[in-house]
Amino acid sequence: MKTSADLDSSLYQRLDDYIESVKEKPGILINVLHKAQEIFGYLPDEVLEYVAEKLDVPVSKVFGVVTFYNFFSRKPKGKYQIKICLGTACYVKGGDKVFERFLEELEVEPEEPTKDGLFSVHPVRCLGACSMAPVVLVGEKDFYGRLTPNDVPSLIKKYREG
Secondary structure: OOOHHHHHHHHHHHHHHHHHHHOOOOOOHHHHHHHHHHHHOOOOHHHHHHHHHHHOOOHHHHHHHHHHOOOOOOOOOOOEEEEEEOOHHHHHOOHHHHHHHHHHHHOOOOOOEOOOOOEEEEEEOOOOOHHHOOOEEEOOOEEEOOOOHHHHHHHHHHHHHO
């Protein structure tokens, strides 16, 4: 059975292997950070310090890049990230109520993972599908449109079971 220390060391080894494969290329910091986030799920301080040491760049530069770009996350996220559009069209059609229902059903605060780590709920300003308002994106490609708060439990069930 793997302990958390074994898991951590195997994750760091995966990151080391990636860094080794790209270390000769210029400007690799962002790519390494993307890979680290893919491996660890987010970018905690320890990982940022590790990347800085491995790439021989100041920790302040690594933190600066991570805090500048919004695609990097310093907090854990759920396996299924649920993005609910709260832009004008979606809000007017009840996106705020759908958002609240997700929080209620999952018993979670916005941007925080559920206790089981399966879900996190994120408000977004636009998903580019206004004609289907209100819109929800689960993961990177599962769009759901014209949702009502009553649709939320069955959507959650679908991902819990599958």
